[in-house]
Amino acid sequence: MNTICVVGASLAGLLTARALRSQGYGGRIVVIGEEQHRPYDRPPLSKDFLKGAIGEADLALEGEDEEPGIEWRLGVAATRLDATARRLTLSDGTSLAADGVVIATGAAARTLPGTEGLAGVHTLRTLDDARALRADLATARRLVVIGGGFIGAEVAATARELGLDVTLVESGPAPLAGVIGLTMAQALAGLHEERGVRLVRGVQVTEVTGTERADGVRLSDGTHLPADVVVAGIGAVPNIAWLGDSGLELGDGVLCDEGGGASVPGVVAVGDCAAWWDPAQGRHHRIEHWTGARQRAVVAAATLLSGGTARPEPARPAYFWSDQFDVKIQFIGHARDADTVTVEEGDPAGGSFLAVYRQGDRPVAVLGVNQVRLFTRWRRRLETAPVQAG
Amino acid sequence: MIPACPLASLPRGEALRLDVDPPIAVFHTDDGEIFAIDDTCTHQDASLADGWLEGCEVECPLHASRFDLRTGQVDAPPAKRPVRTHEVVVEDDTIYVVPSDAPPNLPPGVTLKEQA
Ligand SMILES: Cc1cc2nc3c(=O)[nH]c(=O)nc-3n(C[C@H](O)[C@H](O)[C@H](O)COP(=O)(O)OP(=O)(O)OC[C@H]3O[C@@H](n4cnc5c(N)ncnc54)[C@H](O)[C@@H]3O)c2cc1C
Ligand code: FES
Numbered sequence: 001m002n003t004i005c006v007v008g009a010s011l012a013g014l015l016t017a018r019a020l021r022s023q024g025y026g027g028r029i030v031v032i033g034e035e036q037h038r039p040y041d042r043p044p045l046s047k048d049f050l051k052g053a054i055g056e057a058d059l060a061l062e063g064e065d066e067e068p069g070i071e072w073r074l075g076v077a078a079t080r081l082d083a084t085a086r087r088l089t090l091s092d093g094t095s096l097a098a099d100g101v102v103i104a105t106g107a108a109a110r111t112l113p114g115t116e117g118l119a120g121v122h123t124l125r126t127l128d129d130a131r132a133l134r135a136d137l138a139t140a141r142r143l144v145v146i147g148g149g150f151i152g153a154e155v156a157a158t159a160r161e162l163g164l165d166v167t168l169v170e171s172g173p174a175p176l177a178g179v180i181g182l183t184m185a186q187a188l189a190g191l192h193e194e195r196g197v198r199l200v201r202g203v204q205v206t207e208v209t210g211t212e213r214a215d216g217v218r219l220s221d222g223t224h225l226p227a228d229v230v231v232a233g234i235g236a237v238p239n240i241a242w243l244g245d246s247g248l249e250l251g252d253g254v255l256c257d258e259g260g261g262a263s264v265p266g267v268v269a270v271g272d273c274a275a276w277w278d279p280a281q282g283r284h285h286r287i288e289h290w291t292g293a294r295q296r297a298v299v300a301a302a303t304l305l306s307g308g309t310a311r312p313e314p315a316r317p318a319y320f321w322s323d324q325f326d327v328k329i330q331f332i333g334h335a336r337d338a339d340t341v342t343v344e345e346g347d348p349a350g351g352s353f354l355a356v357y358r359q360g361d362r363p364v365a366v367l368g369v370n371q372v373r374l375f376t377r378w379r380r381r382l383e384t385a386p387v388q389a390g
Numbered sequence: 391m392i393p394a395c396p397l398a399s400l401p402r403g404e405a406l407r408l409d410v411d412p413p414i415a416v417f418h419t420d421d422g423e424i425f426a427i428d429d430t431c432t433h434q435d436a437s438l439a440d441g442w443l444e445g446c447e448v449e450c451p452l453h454a455s456r457f458d459l460r461t462g463q464v465d466a467p468p469a470k471r472p473v474r475t476h477e478v479v480v481e482d483d484t485i486y487v488v489p490s491d492a493p494p495n496l497p498p499g500v501t502l503k504e505q506a
Contacts, residue, residue: 291453
């Protein structure tokens, strides 16, 4: 291979480019990124960066001694791929042929229909989003967050720490219930309420009110919640629309085998845009977490360089973290596989505990809340346990 | 030289956190070597003594960057800067740490107590 083109200049793209180099690839690497910025870290955008505790320079993913030899084409999007010819068309009208293509275009925040053009309504995915939200929160008094996923819960916590009056509206029974299961989600909901976030559960948002600027949110039970700023944290969709006529198989993401190889040789996909085959789960699914991109970048690089013959190690259960207030939440595994969950250390009411999810006697997931040391031991145990086909 | 602990009280595979400023983590590897580094990860405020020790590396318990205990070098983001290493001396079955004079690479928002 002489030229490898990486589309997406963020975590997955950068780490795959690095992995290609460390695995001995000496040819040309071109990284194409729609954003103007060099790769930066997204998790702080809803936490320390939003709070103002760290600045933009702290977000950079590259160190000072970053190895050279990558051509960056920033502020340019790939608009089309011919997967068989491995030819990319770019938004500046140029095109580029490559011997290998890495798709690392991530995901975009889902927006609330009908709020386009309404000031004061935000989503949070990019640095530019975070700058805009930070500026808006600085003069706001009341925030309504729509959606109790991780980003919604984190923004609610950060805004509360900034002194705002915060309401979190969640259509399900408790924030995060979809990922960590209802019992534990109830426990974490308590942590939010104790710290002054008002939780409204089991109702839908029907409308964001206001003419030029949002002034509140209307709920399905008729309630109107006044707001100066509204944040929609209602999930993310993979950035794959540009691949519509590429010839690649697409689903909820670029469909890949268990090594990250897409349906056409010479093309791999990694990070939030990629749905890898998971033999243990018996399905393709995306992993929208930091460590998912980190682990899979190395595998995807090996798949690309070997022409698909590298045998990946069996995938490990996904691990992620979230920081909300003074609470460090860590989770590994799949809660939905579990039939029981037991608190094995600490007490949910006390704000520090560890819970183990089991299927029969087999641990399938672990939740740690301010239990960093113990969680690390459990994480290792789950990561090194023999993978069972499910 | 700071006395850390009796050699016998730090089994192989274990780590100890010394409450100096900034804190220092002492590791006893499975191969029987002893290393000391700053305890605070260079990315954020995590205690590396709570991390996972494997060979001569410790993996940060929060976001999984790995630090080489011999050199302090980090393998991959989110941490970008190496962690400061300290010399270890074992004398009369006691572990001592000789704190480095180099400036520490503390994460943003973490300062030395004396400067706080
Ligand atoms: C606010 C926030 C907080 C988070 N917090 C956590 C956390 O606490 N813990 C955790 O585990 N994970 C967290 N995540 C998730 C984590 O950041 C993602 O999993 C990670 O960023 C995925 O990296 P990626 O490179 O696959 O995608 P992305 O980071 O989404 O990057 C994709 C890049 O591709 C570019 N792109 C898209 N389309 C094109 C195109 N056609 N041509 C060129 N470029 C294109 C995009 O502009 C973008 O820069 C958080 C995410 C956000 C947004
Ligand atoms: S705190 Fe250590 S890697 Fe983030």
